[in-house]
Amino acid sequence: MATAFETASAFARWALAHNLLPRLPANMEEEYLAGVPALQVGDAAEQIFLRRGLSSIVFNDATSTVYVYTNKRVPQKELELLPRLLNHCEIEYPQGAVDVLVPPINEAQGASYTVVQRAAAGTSHYACGSSISPGNEASAGTLGALVTDAAGIYFGLTNNHVTGGCNHSGVGLPILAPGVIDVAPGGLPPFTVGFHERVIPYVLGTSGNVDISSNTDAALFRLQDTAVVSSSQGGIFDTPAAVAAPIEGMKVAKVGRTTGYTEGTVVGRELRPVRVKAGSAANGFEGFIWFPGVFVVHGETHEFSAGGDSGSLVVSLNPDGTKSAVGLVFCGGPDSLAPGGAKSMIVPLGPILDRLNVTLVSGHNVP
Template sequence: MASAHEAASGIRKWALSKNLMRPLPAAVEATFIVDVPAAEFPEDAEVIMRKVGIASISYNETDNIVNVHTKRRVTQKELTVIPAEIFGCNVVYAHGEIDELGQPPLENQGASYSVVTVAGKDHYCCGSSISPGNAASAGTLGALIRIGTEIFGITNNHVTGGCSHSPLGLPILAPGVLDVGAGGLYPFTLGLHKSVLNMVPGDGGNVDISQNTDAAIFSLIDETRVSSMQGDAYDTPIEVIDPTDGMVVEKVGRTTGHTTGKIVGRMLLPVGVSAAASNYEYRATVLFPRAYIVHGDGSAFSTNGDSGSLVVTKKIDGSYAAVGLLFAGGPDAKAPGNMMTLILPLRAILAKFNATLVGGHNVPPP
């Protein structure tokens, strides 16, 4: 029996041979596709797949499953025609595509921010609402990180970096502009935009997409005003481990708060996501390699406004370890809440910033 990666590669090769998916440059294909023969689909199955369209392919090595994400829903009758198994691996056809980065967040389902009090002083928590001072938006403060002796905040590039267009020193507000309202927390300048990581649009033939990720950092105006607590759920862990298929994960975000879920697979190829920063009149498609898919536990793991959240897992000994940064999502008919979440591995992001996670910072005593 082939691995799920091999089966996914075989389906990709078949789809390319039938012009059902757009090819990437040969060097990019070779990086992510293993050397296997193209899968075989009967002619009537090809007709169905041409009608519903293929948005992307993902796979789960632990459960030996390949997910074919379709642009339109596959009917129960059509499921009896298209292959349910390829190279000995189960194939699931899930209707769903990735939403655009930078979309306005949905109305928050709970409090958009959390504050903890330590020794009589209030501290703004990770997992809370933030935005650039010049944008009517709101995303999530993922965590605090340390570079050298200085502490920074980390989130997505599309949350505070304006998709690489925010000027250095731009104020970062807490709560985010969209969450400022009568009777709420007075907005304050949490920090100043400092740096972003590579987020270059293009198909991989003209530019190097191998380093693309979605992360930005900002310096803190006053370290005493912020806490490493993730809402009121848990403190930010300082250990970082790699995401794996089947891993149970958690996050605290601006919109949906504290949620749990499971990593159900990883994208076979770099996933193309539309990115927008309307205040800079910017819009482009960016390819992100090494994205993992999370399904929520009984409901959606995240939605708009949760971008930037730190994704963690609880280990056997009860301690937490960080695994990723939440950056995108979209409809998924097979997921609870009909929404999938995409995360990027955190280890590589921190390495590029030469940073470590900060825990135990203005945390209430147990």
């Protein structure tokens, strides 16, 4: 019996042979697809996908499900002409695409930041899961976690597109908390929580000109004062020290600037790299970036994340009650199968920590 990964790969080979998906260089396709022959999906399906457009293919080996995302909704009459079972795998045809990497920032559904109190010490601390932005940009994203390097220096971890200016933030650029667009009368006065340090750089380009296999979305800023921050995730739970790989079917949670605490499920993994439009208005940059190894998350009852939640730390909700850090929210988009009509997309955390040579901080100024 074929796995969902193999079935998704066979479907993709058929779609590529009929010019329904954009091609990667021949040698790069083999990095992402299983070594299986193309499925014969049929002429009727080809005509439907030419009209509706294929967006991406997502697979879930845990449930033996393949999600074939289309740009336009496939009406019921056409759904009846499409295969719903291939190689013993269920095939779904949701409508959905990928938003730009820096979508419009949604209004926070509650407070855009959390300050936790340590009653015994009589101190207060800015929590992870809260609003941050570069000091020179009217934006807002989320402080995902605190990390430390081998020298014991503390940093804030978030997305490249949140504080790194999509590769363009100058080293030493002040990072503000709360983010610029969340500064308001009666709110917390903005302060410099740290200074931009470095990013895992985006590699721009396609068609074999560059190697996109290492693209992810992460940046560090050096904390100005470790006493004013907490590793607590919005006062709800502490950042876990354990790190695990995201897997299909995993129950997850996050705390973010816009939607606060939400729970969800990893519904699948993108078969091929995802092409996302990125930009930094403050730096006059705009371009397209391909991200491999992306996982799709659906919220349990409503959207898992929204604009402004980028950078949020995603943790697994393990059956034994423990948590492990598994990824960072970095993007999203419409999804007709998802609660709230929107999916979230995450990049795995383990490779990010390894490449930055840092470790998660737990138990720091936690109530």
